[in-house]
Amino acid sequence: MMADKVTSLQVAQRAGVSQSAVSRVFTPGASVSKKTAEKVRQAADDLGYRPNVLARAMVSGKSRIIGLVVAYLENYFYPEALEKLSNALQSQGYHVLVFMASQTAGNVDNVVGEILDYQVDGIVMASVAMSSDVAVRCEQAGVPVVLFNRYEDREGVTSVTSDNFAGGRKVAEYLLAGDHRRIGYIAGWEGASTQRDREAGFVAGLTAAGRSLDARAVGNFKLEQARDAARGMFADPDNRPDAVFVANDHMAFAVMDVIRFELGLRIPQDVSVVGYDDVPPASWLAYNLTTVRQRANLMVDETVKALLTRIGNFDTTRARKITIDGPLIVRGSTRGPAGGPQQG
Structure with missing residues (x-):
């Protein structure tokens, strides 16, 4: 009994x-x-008493729960950023429920419907495409949404991203200063704002110097597709790039492995490689990858601040697009302006 x-x-x-x-x-x-x-x-x-959090939420109208939607965790950037997000929200007295969704808009509608059933006070979407239907449903439910590391071109949705356009442009300027003759780019998933902006900034930097991309392939932010992209891009010895910008570090590691261990080329003597994110393995001696740093701490701070502000005063006119500049971290995977590898 x-x-x-x-x-x-x-x-x-x-x-x-x-x-x-x-x-x-x-x-x-x-x-x-x-x-x-x-x-x-x-x-x-x-x-042996435990408070009934759900009952209190029904009385107060506040669950103190934040729904956190994640696309994938293979990329080192996300476990680290999500840990910081969870800790920051918990320090403000919120509990975090994590939901997995695909990168594309495919099953996000269903996931958000499930999240709203939990009477969450707010939602953070980390690198997930958001359909207009989802935005309207959340707005009608009075639940603010903040997009983390992704933005959508629609009114009423707050987003926090790196300045991906500026980051891509920095990479172009750096590679051009290193006198690289043929420059390639390996893209991420083309539906992602991060991918689009990084490539647009990179191309803009090349165009300003009277140059253009010499080779392009798509890796979709996936390891095996990035490997295939590298195999195709470097297959012809007479036309292979001597520098490649890869849309994130996660793919760049796979590209570097193919260049070195399948094709027998040297990094950076034969090919300079640049990534994006500055995840922990980028600084490991095995990769020593030149990359653009995503400032996860600042991105998390801005995300939490924006979300709590909107929870306190749910007004879609207060939605903002927040961009945070990230530095180019120069390491040994590239030939610098002086012609040799630069450590940094």
Whole structure:
């Protein structure tokens, strides 16, 4: 037979405090003295009491839950960024529910419907395409959405990204300064704003110097497709690039492996390779990859700030497109302006 459920009144009586004090102890962000909190938590432990978060949410109208939609976790950038996002939201008294979705808009509508069933206070979408239907549904439900590392060209949706256009342009200018003769680009998934902007900035930098792409292939942000792209791009010894910009580090590692171990070429003496993100393996000696750094800490700070602002005052006119500049981190995978590899 199941024992009777312990109530907050019983905890209050055991701790010698008011029932409202017990409620404040278990309400994130509520003001309560350290002494009172210790007494209440001890009494709760002694009695086996756990607060009913869902019941409180129904009363207050706030679940203190944030839905976090993730496309994929193979890329090192996302586990690190999502850990920072979760920690930052939890420090503000929010719980995080993680949902997996495809990069494309395919199943995002279904995922968002499931998230809204949890009465979430807000949603963060990390590198996921968002359909107009989803935006309208969230707006109608009064649930603010912030896009992380992706933006959509529509009113009322706040986004936080690196300045991908500026980053791509920096790569072009750097490779041109290194006197590279043939320059290639391996693209990510072409539906992603990050991919489009990185390539547009890169091409703009080349165009400004009277140059254009000499080779282009698509890796779709996937390892095996990036390998195939590299095999095709470097197959002809007479026409292969002597520099390649790869749309993210995750693919760049695969490209470097093909260049070195399948084709027997040297990096950077035969081919300079540049990535984007500056994930931890980029600094490993095995790769030592020149790359554009995505400043995850700043991106997370801006995402949390934007989301909590909109939760506090849900007004779609306050939506913003936030871009954060990222530095080019020069390492040994490229020949620098002086003609030799540069460490940085």
